[in-house]
Amino acid sequence: MKKYGNCKLCGKYGKLTFEHIPPEGAFNSSPVYFQDSENLLDKSSYRYGGRKRSNKGAGGYHLCKSCNNNTGSWYANDYIEFVKQGAYVLTHRVYANNFICAEYEIRPLNVLKQVLTMFIALENSGYLIKIPGLREFILDKESNQLPLNIRVLMYMTSTIKLRNSLSWSNMEGYARTFGEISYTPFGFHISIDTPTINRPFCDITHFTSLDFNEDALVKLPLRHLIPSSMFPGMYV
Incomplete structure (x- = not known):
């Protein structure tokens, strides 16, 4: 069955293609069960309380x-390589106070753009892609001009839980706009216009300091966190 609609990235109406989130090669090729807003929030739906299979x-x-x-050929393979290194670190390194510090040989800007592409694809309100400059940052592979009001952070995880990609809530005294994606071995947190929540995240926004396809050895101290609900910022 063909799917038509507005592309969440370029905004044009047309035929949509299935996109793996995260990319298929990042341990995302097997059937999965998941819950979305209909399962968790819409009590009028017969799907409420259940789950869906992909x-x-x-x-x-x-x-x-x-x-x-385009995003697959520009960014996905570099993200897959990052995930493979992360999976090795997760299973072979000793935790120190739940932190796992390791060096990764990656293309940082490419990885960051793949992460943001995943956030845009999962976000249903259209708020994220309307941020001035974000669409251009993704669709121009050479650009490193990420909008200044966006911060991207990460952690390490051993669970699969695709959470709400964007939420609005009052947390720690701020009306915050933030979102999260968790899929072994990494979780990513995005914060927009507000300070990040007080969690032991590793900020990777500085990946924009490198160029497209530029290799780098990056040292990341990542906290191991287990999400406790579909809502961002909540952990066991």
Whole structure:
């Protein structure tokens, strides 16, 4: 069955293609069960309290063929390599106070753009892609001009829990806009216009200091966290 709609990245109406979130090669090729807002929040729906199955792996019809192919060829393989290194670290390193510090040989800007592409694809309100400059940052592979009001942080995790990609809530005295994606071995947190929540995240916004396809050896002290609910910022 063909899917049509507005691409969440370029905004154009047309045929949408299935996008794996995270990329298929990042341990996302097997069927998964998940819960979305209909399962968790819509009490009028017969799906409330249940869960859905995706036979292709986690993902959905979010992007047009052009955007899916472009971001996939520009960024996805570098993200997959990052995930493979992370999976090795997660299973072979000794935790020290729940922190796992390791060096990663990656292309940081490419990885950051793949992470933001995943956030955009999962975000249903359209708020994120309307931030001036964000669409251009993703679709121009050479750009390192991430909007200054966006911060991207990360942690290490051993669970699969695709959470709400964007939420609005009052936490720690601020009306915050933030979101989160968790899928072994990494979790990513995005904060917009407000200070980040007081959690032991590792800030990777500085990945914008490198160029497209530029290799770097990056040392990341990542806290191991287990999400406790679908809502960002909540951990066991």
